[in-house]
Amino acid sequence: MFPTATTILGTGSYLPRQDVSSAEIDARLGWQEGQSFSRFGIRSRHVADADETSSYMATKAAEQALHMAGCQPEELDLILGACGVMEQPIPSTSVLVQNRLGLATSGIPAFDINATCLSFLQALDVANMWLSAGRARRVLVFSADIASVGLDWSQPESAAIFGDGAAAVVLGSDEGAILAHGFETYSEGKEACVLAAGGTRSNPARGTAPGDALFQMDGGLAFRVASRRLPRFLAGLLERAGVRPDQLDCVVPHQASAQALSHITRALRFDSDQVVNIFAQTGNQVAASIPTTLDHAVRSGALKRGQTALLVGTSAGISIGGTVVRF
Template identity: 45%
Template sequence: MVPARVVLSEELDRQLGFSAGHLQRISGVCSRHVCETEDQIDLAAAAAHLAMEKAEVAAGSIDLVLGACGIPYQTLPATAPLVMRRLGIPDGAAAAFDVNATCLSFLSALELAAGRIAAGQSRTALVFSADIASRALPWKSQPDVAALFGDGAAAAVLTAASEGTGAIRASLMRTYPSAYEACEIGAGGTRFDFEREPAEFAAHAAFRMDGRELFRVTHRHFPRFVDDVLAAAGWTPADIDLVVPHQASPLALEHMIEQTGMPRERVVNIAARFGNQIAASIPTALDIAWRDGRITRGTRLLLLGTSAGVSFGGMAIEV
């Protein structure tokens, strides 16, 4: 689910006074969807309705709602209860809370929902990711970074697998907090007091990213991480039918392909058309691959991503 408005990089070039083609050359992104009349809850609810329709699940059957957004609707309360209310799920019929691992939030929420279902704590879970990534971007200081992002949402319904159907074969996350400051929005939490430190709050209210530091950590550790995900699943690279990665940037996807040796034709790449949708990136790519007929019963999927923090995440799924 994406907002109606599409913003081309050439349009941004004109607005910002760049030469034609500048932003697409430095970012690799040619277009992105941007919220104009929609808000984050609109996107989340629309994506949830589509997922419920495809799964043939009514709102009254859902007993777990997990918000898996990189940026919440507001600091407090969590986003999930508001989406639960928008969907018409009655009070007390479900648990609703958020799981935040920035760009890896969807994978983290999937793992949590699957674990609760396996333990008999939940029967039917709804996981949604909705992010308005077009806000708080550093257009003046880092236009190459700001041009990477777009808005979007996606959702999934999880139930217990029947015998002979697909399942999660492995799920793994590793964190490298030495690069914690490489990707951040410092304001909005408790770090800066809005009343006592207004200048510091304002100075840290926009997104910033140190691409070189992120590249260093990824280049050093990511290939081994992918090997470990595959080992946990009992797979070899040849067993993978489709790789669905976080769409960090077109350049990051090229680097991932080179590092891991994954065949290019098996990697879902929508970054140039949609930009980086933060947590909604992986489920959006997954949905597009499904609609394009690239996923069928028995397909072996490898979901991969990186997130601020810095963390790597991977999940092996047999459909």
């Protein structure tokens, strides 16, 4: 079905009011000032206050994207939530966002898609299918994550780098295009990134084991599973898109970590000017990471109309995903 005329008409993002500096992270960890930056490359990250729920942040980002797209909320035909962790199990975060947009009686379909850090790319793919099939003319896709509520501070390699935030896009048919999309999962890495509580196995009604409600990460395992497959995956994706690496105007990666961004730039032989890197200012925002980076690229001028971008990342599972778009 590729390429398709699906176009990103508008982007938006939201960062929580509270900006936590690396010095504050150092103090919490009992480290000397500057240690978290030297180890993890993070200068600050944003942490949501109690009133900044996932649906609140997503709605703020959606309003920006709608404004850029010149689209009113009632003109939407589909709302897709793409969060790594939902605001609540039932109903979905997309339902809460539909309500916040003043669309409670609209009947506009709203549902969630979850692929952890790659939820946005998978929702983008579903939106593309709806648009290509003529089932929708305007689609809102949003991601919002509050990683700060589930961090295990006895594991600073993960706790120090995650931040909160939200981002959104409005899609329609125009002169842009989705040139190719790919997604692969390797469950040999299923233990690399785990948040056990919140489902039917480990929950407050039955009792949770110690640590189940906190995010656990084996960064080494995640890296090993993903890194050995990423070059082949990207080579195939770009070939299907009909684009060489040097023809990409912009690479929009998941901001997994400073080390991961350095690896993808070096191992895949991208020019550093091609890769949008905002990790030091935002940290890893889970599913909101890619669309937040995309919004930054658009608003900073790194990605302009008619240019080609690669959106790429990895997620818990372990999964690898990428989408090549003409903006």
